[in-house]
Amino acid sequence: MEQSLVTLDRQDALVILRLNRPQAYNSLSLQLLEALQAALIELADDESISVLVIAGTGRGFCSGHDLKEMRNAEDASLHQRIFSTCSAVMQQIIAMPMPVIAQVHGIATAAGCQLVASCDLAVAADTSRFATPGVNIGLFCSTPMVALSRAVQPKHAMEMLLLGDMISAQRAAEIGLINWCVPAADLESYTLEVANKIAAHSRATVRLGKQGFYQQLNQNVEDAYDNCSQRMVNNMQLEDCVEGIDAFVNKRHPEWQHR
Structure with a gap:
């Protein structure tokens, strides 16, 4: 650099x-x-x-x-x-x-x-x-x-x-x-x-979301929904998503592992 x-x-x-x-x-x-x-x-x-x-x-x-x-x-x-x-x-x-x-x-x-x-x-x-x-x-x-x-x-x-x-x-x-x-x-x-x-958010979640945002911008509505639906499925498999939902249900702050 x-x-x-x-x-x-x-x-x-x-x-x-x-x-x-x-x-x-x-x-x-x-x-x-x-x-x-x-x-x-x-x-x-x-x-x-x-x-x-x-x-x-x-x-x-x-x-x-x-x-x-x-x-x-x-x-x-x-x-x-x-x-x-x-x-x-x-x-x-x-x-x-x-x-x-x-x-x-x-x-x-x-x-x-x-x-x-x-x-x-x-x-x-x-x-x-x-x-x-x-x-x-x-x-x-x-x-x-x-x-x-x-x-x-x-x-x-x-x-x-x-x-x-x-x-x-x-x-x-x-x-x-x-x-x-x-x-x-x-x-x-x-x-x-x-x-x-x-x-302060999960890096894994934010990165997945940013990539998806720009991908779907260049797609028609049907393809964008297909793309983002699968992205939501993939997001649900992240450890941080499991932790985040559990923390919300149990009224505590999540502890992100960024994966």
Whole structure:
């Protein structure tokens, strides 16, 4: 893992990954994308992690791709590597077995907004702002559009993509881009509160549920019900489910084994 570009903070079953290019608003250079990809691949295999938080250092969460790097490319091969790596990172976030929470401060624009939309949950400071402003510089935010159009209603996505304007955290919460808009001073504590609430559940159950959520989204209703019915059967066989039901019936707190 490239520590200079992505830092890791472990707090029991919670891991916080921080983008670490503060001098460039954590813009997603190819090196940063590759460091983030490597970190995600490594963490995906750690069964002791309950929740992953992605945050940014410095004055903002992420300003998107590094336009200076892309402008200085000698040919399209670098552009291809940047966009394919970025797409792989966003898909890796969805495929992570544990829930991933974006902790957003400052700006989250273009691919930074895409990163927020790709996470399972998002907490943002009330002073943060969001945009997919590529249209303003002649570069439509086509890859951010994939995540954005799956996180918000089509007309809200098109509004952001076609106007290219900044929207407030309050507006981002209204359209469903983020879950919570909180005072800036409370951003980290609120994010940790959400993360620890999730971490208090059975990891085995949460992981089974996250995987099922994204699988059924791409299925028709009949196939989704077949999928999730079998998933409920499989869930019932978990030791934690047996323990959880027994604890509920006997009015006690469950003791999770995470299996």
